[in-house]
Amino acid sequence: xxxxVVNATMSVDGFVADEQDGITELFGWYGNGDxxxxxxxxDLSFSLSPEDALFLExxxxxxxxxxxxxRLFDITDGWSGLHPLDVPxxxxxxxxPDEWIERFPDAPFTFVTDGVERAVAVASEIxxxxxxxxxxxxxxxxxxxxxxxADGLVIDLAPVVLGxxxxxxxxxxSATPVRLSEPRVVQGAGAVHxxxxxxxxxxxxxxxxx
Numbered sequence: 001x002x003x004x005v006v007n008a009t010m011s012v013d014g015f016v017a018d019e020q021d022g023i024t025e026l027f028g029w030y031g032n033g034d035x036x037x038x039x040x041x042x043d044l045s046f047s048l049s050p051e052d053a054l055f056l057e058x059x060x061x062x063x064x065x066x067x068x069x070x071r072l073f074d075i076t077d078g079w080s081g082l083h084p085l086d087v088p089x090x091x092x093x094x095x096x097p098d099e100w101i102e103r104f105p106d107a108p109f110t111f112v113t114d115g116v117e118r119a120v121a122v123a124s125e126i127x128x129x130x131x132x133x134x135x136x137x138x139x140x141x142x143x144x145x146x147x148x149x150a151d152g153l154v155i156d157l158a159p160v161v162l163g164x165x166x167x168x169x170x171x172x173x174s175a176t177p178v179r180l181s182e183p184r185v186v187q188g189a190g191a192v193h194x195x196x197x198x199x200x201x202x203x204x205x206x207x208x209x210x
Contacts (some may be wrong), residue, residue, distance in 0.1 A: 007109050
């Protein structure tokens with residue numbers, strides 16, 4: 001089964017965007033160096049420190065699919081049918097955006113209307129057993145953690161306090177602690193990357209390690 005990892009860039013006080021869904025204060029590390037990393041989109045590339053570039057190459061190289069919520073999908077307009085990481089995207093939603101599909105009929109997007117468990121199962125099937133499913137932090141990521149489906153967390157910690165905004169752990173309802181491993185720490189330029197394995201989730205089960 002695929003390894004499922006919840007990920008986002010997060011402020012020191014736990015937010016992945018401000019109240020207006022802005023990310024400028026958080027994403028400065030994508031332009032803090034001279035190592036150019038191209039994406040699948042011609043209009044987007046990153047200028048990273050060597051440490052950040054190496055970390056992203058490792059993490060992105062393992063991705064086989066992404067799971068995102070409808071909010072992020074709408075904010076980005078579904079990345080115009082092509083995610084910058086050039087991987088299939090599974091969107092958790094209450095309704096299928098038929099007009100968007102008509103605009104981008106060949107986009108590798110799948111819309112799941114029956115919950116995060118199904119979305120993770122679909123993404124895992126797409127990704128394959130030897131690849132990682134990345135889950136966007138926030139409400140969907142918290143649902144995945146609550147369901148005991150997260151094998152790990154990857155937090156790109158930005159050196160900023162936002163004070164308010166959209167939480168990394170949005171609506172988390174776990175009744176007991178989610179116990180994590182000691183982090184693997186990668187010091188970048190403008191972010192510290194923290195990689196955790198989930199050792200025991202709220203359902204009292206031991207998560208599979210990827």
